[in-house]
Amino acid sequence: MIDGDQTVDESLVRFVRATGPDHTDVQAEMAAHAEAESFPNVGRGAGAVLQLLARLADAETVFEFGSGFGYSASWFLRGGAGRVVLTEFDEDELALGREFLTDAGLAERCVFESGDAMETVERYGGPFDVVLVDHQKSRYPEAFEAVRRKLSPGGVIVADNVTRGPASFSAVLDHLESGEPLPADDDQTAGTAEYLDRVRTADEFDTAVLPVGSGLSVSVKRR
Secondary structure, three states, rough: OOOOOHHHHHHHHHHHHHOOOOOOOHHHHHHHHHHHHHHOOOOHHHHHHHHHHHHOOOOOEEEEOOOOHHHHHHHHHHHOOOOOEEOOOOOHHHHHHHHHHHOOOOHHHHEEEEEOHHHHHOOOOOOOOEEEEOHHHHHHHHHHHOOOOOOEEEEEEEOHHHHOOOOOHHHHHHHHHHHHOOOOOOHHHHHHHHHHHHHOOOOEEEEEOOOOOOOEEEEEEEE
8 A cells, every 4th residue: 555645656756667668878878967967857757758749749840948958859859750949048058968969869850059949939930740848937928929820730839847846836736726826926936827827728729737757738739
């Protein structure tokens, strides 16, 4: 018998990892680097979902708002994505991502964009088949508006860190359940909650939250 919510959570994480795909050699190096540097990767469980979404969407083009050193991109590429546009403000992180993905033999299917993702996306007309939103939480709603019309029918927008991260999970939950006002001095929490409000009420999207990793909000554009 499993006693206590914390034990259940830990067991579910182990279960998701045990039933999902293993890291490739390069992904294992990425994960080790993330652990050593306390860098918040999506993790193997969420990565497996990204791989699956790329496969289900038959993704030709993936756009990432926030790519770090390429860990999430590696999962999209494992899912058969034809091209991933990586965006990262930190040039050193992006350069490291190029190294990792080159070592994995995947760099030729990547576009490495240094700078502000919100400025970068304006230079791309789409269509995108999958979009990952994983930059500043305060800018999540802005990212959604920037790509919702550029997403192909049947395409997917997935947002990371909706149940755990810099935003207050309890404040977001209270807002979603009962309309409680959000903290005026916490733009990370406000951005996360507003993003969820927008994708849940957008007529052209169906949305569900998957409790893997730090929580993935998955929105599919209706055909």
